[in-house]
Ligand SMILES: NC(=O)c1ccc[n+]([C@@H]2O[C@H](COP(=O)([O-])OP(=O)(O)OC[C@H]3O[C@@H](n4cnc5c(N)ncnc54)[C@H](O)[C@@H]3O)[C@@H](O)[C@H]2O)c1
């Protein structure tokens with residue numbers, strides 16, 4: 455078992471990575487109520503069970519959670535323990551941050567993506583209409599318990615998709631971690647527990663270090679986490695790829711733009727693509743003309759767009775980054791490159 459702490463406006467969050475972790479051990483005797491992701495295969499007596507996945511991120515779920523908390527007489531001295539994938543954690547974070555203006559919150563991520571990304575950093579949200587995460591809060595949990603035992607139950611594709619975010623951390627923030635991932639790719643693919651514990655610990659720590667210096671995304675630093683996500687988001691829904699798979703393609707495409715600008719060498723870009731491929735992730739996609747047109751429309755609506763340019767974090771070599779203004783035209787050309795030729 456390993457742990458670290460990160461600091462923020464509400465104090466400090468304790469992040470624990472290990473196996474067989476028990477939330478009761480991290481509650482300091484306080485009363486806890488549980489919200490559980492039905493897909494995670496965990497049974498907790500008296501818990502509110504939610505169906506997992508993106509559909510759960512709506513106002514109806516918030517209403518359900520508020521009703522559950524109020525029926526049980528939950529007060530500010532109690533804690534909500536949320537067990538599940540990123541979607542359940544996002545909506546539970548929103549509920550805990552707003553119920554009575556904030557109650558205790560402990561997160562137990564059950565997918566690898568939630569362990570290294572969604573559970574870290576205090577962003578809670580629900581979707582509104584077609585727009586993801588439109589309504590939300592920043593509300594940091596007191597503890598995040600990453601139990602790598604949950605990784606065993608994940609379908610292969612879902613398991614591998616999470617590696618995209620880990621590779622992202624290596625490429626833009628930590629060259630040493632990139633090398634470590636290269637050396638341990640095979641161990642990670644066979645779900646070796648030692649390698650997994652190390653990967654989750656290092657990945658979560660890297661994300662936490664960014665959150666510590668730009669908790670509310672106002673200093674132009676937390677944006678680094680969007681590497682691969684401009685193109686990734688544009689192709690995610692239309693291509694049927696999982697989020698991590700779309701981000702892997704996004705990193706390859708955005709990496710090409712970085713290489714063209716001389717920020718990254720051809721050799722560096724090849725190393726990134728090789729690692730993604732070894733981890734079972736795509737580095738290209740085959741889109742129809744209609745899909746390319748749809749992806750271009752989505753870039754036009756991107757939150758990061760300012761006039762004719764998109765502000766995009768780009769790798770500088772391996773392990774460093776810079777925020778670059780990329781013209782919408784350039785992103786569109788890059789998307790053209792994903793059109794099927796056959
Ligand atoms: N708050 C943040 O900073 C942040 C960061 C990244 C992603 N997210 C959000 O996280 C969500 C994606 O999270 P996700 O990738 O964990 O997917 P998810 O929460 O949608 O879960 C995917 C599926 O896996 C099931 N599941 C959960 N645990 C399982 C387990 N141990 N074994 C088998 N199945 C399991 C769920 O029931 C669901 O059907 C998105 O809504 C995204 O916006 C948030």
Ligand SMILES: [Zn+2]
Nearest residue numbers: 619683697701
């Ligand atoms: Zn992502």
